[in-house]
Amino acid sequence: MTAEQEQDYPAKTVRVTVLGATGSIGQSVADLIARNPDRFEVVALVANSSADALAEMALRLNAKSAVLCDPRNFEDLKNRLSGSGIDTASGDQAVFEAVDRDTDLVIGAIVGAAGLLPTMAAIKPGRRIALANKECLVCAGDLFMGKIAAEDAEILPVDSEHNAIFQVFEASHPDSIEKVILTASGGPFRTMAFEDMVRVTPQQALKHPNWDMGARISIDSATMMNKGLEVIEAHHLFPVSADQLDVLVHPQSAVHGLVQYRDGSLLAQLGSPDMRTPIAHCMAYPRRMQTPVERLDLAKLGSLTFEAPDMKRFPALRIALEALRSGGTAPAVLNAADETAVAAFLKGAIGFMDIPAAVEEALSAFSAKGKLAPAATVEDVLALDQEARVWTGHWISSRAA
Known part of the structure; x- marks a missing residue:
């Protein structure tokens, strides 16, 4: 090992758990781990429903555990990993058990409000959370950051913009x-x-x-x-x-x-513009690790x-x-209405400019009902999230009619 490589090397192998393993962030994480197999030990990989993709990744990274949130494809996962020595499980309880395993770094990349409870549960004393789930902060920022402080955990931002700010x-x-x-x-x-x-x-x-x-x-x-x-x-x-x-x-x-x-x-x-740069920064922090990212050529x-x-x-x-x-739970309603409207737009149910219109109407309606006060618990946030999705769905239906 050269002096330069030794300086780049962590003091110990980093134990990693990935929530949202088969999504775009999870795939970039897997790419970096595969390129640095002696730097990272994969404790658990959690995916929503992609049994084949999760099994392939678990085998490639020699993961200790592979977990599906949706149990409907569990038999496929179990069969694919039979005889590999990799533990398999599915369902909500299995996800929470996965984040309870001994690990140094949890990468929270489950998309949408579904990632809120598992990522919150992953906050443990002294643990690092590399956060790529927007809802944790947009919908429950005060609650999430309050738990980070209470558990003396550390949060590292994965999003390219937040990671950039973090660096300077x-x-x-x-x-x-x-x-x-x-x-x-x-x-x-x-x-x-x-x-x-x-x-x-x-x-x-x-x-x-x-x-x-x-x-x-x-x-x-x-x-x-x-x-x-x-x-x-x-x-x-x-x-x-x-x-x-x-x-x-x-x-x-x-x-x-x-x-x-x-x-x-x-x-x-x-x-x-390659997400492997901010992801690598979080994975190796406070050191740096080699990545295959194309170098920025300012002259070019x-x-x-x-x-x-x-x-x-x-x-x-x-x-x-x-x-x-506005504060309170206004951002939670904003996010739920936006996600609902975006899904409707992708299906052709509403127009492009109807997306912000739907969000603004939802915020106005929930403000008029006095429902934008700060939430006391994550469960309150999730209940409001569902209510806002239903309201926005009705607005979209009436718009389409």
Whole structure:
């Protein structure tokens, strides 16, 4: 081993549990582990329902356990891993048992509100949580961060923008920070005329110019709701007020986040648009690990441009920022309504600009009912989440009619 490799090497093998193992984040995690098999020990892999993909990954990474949230495909998983020595299980209780296993790092990448309870349960004393689930902070940020503090656990942000800010944020001197800036590519419709956006199709909206992402996040990027959700997350991750958070549209997706300091300094993190960079940062933290990511060539890129977001053409961003300032459970209703509306858009039930309209109507209705007060428990958050989904579904049905 060379001196450079030794410096890059962790003091011990890191035991890892992955929630959402077969999703896009989980697959990137698996790629990095496969490239560094002597650095990581896979304690458990948890997936929703993809038995074949989970079995293949468990065998490739020599995992100790493979768990399906949905028990309907459990027999397939069990048969695929028979004789391998890998433990198999399914169902909610099995997921909670998986996060109870001895592990150093839990990567929380279950998509949607379904990831809230398992990721909360994974918070244990001294454990690291690499968080890629938006709902934990958007829907239950105060509760989630409160448990992180109570258990003396550590949270590492996986999202590229939050990870970028984490890398340049002087946590020991938060009073020296004036502003935190998240960048947004502007999505596929950054320059589209406002009157044309009502005719956008799901196929158009799914074609992000820079990133390869799942369906919901691709649509959220196209509406810029994703950036609004990320601002809400940043409010919980970093000790800054809503007024200290800002968004800049940056089409090249090379600068992922910036922090402005009171002395006039502006620190930024740059890199190629590849999620393996922030994931690797979390997995190896506080050290660095080698990745196969294409290196950012600034000379080849030529120029970096920035512009203020257009709140008229992208009302979803405005609505999300208003929900943050409203506080309480407004962000939870925002998220539930958005996810419901995005699913309806992908099915062709509503138009592209109906997505932010549905969210705004839901927030208005729940505010009028006095249902946006802070939640006392995660169960309260999940109950409100379901209620908001049902309400938004009814609104969409009436809109379609």
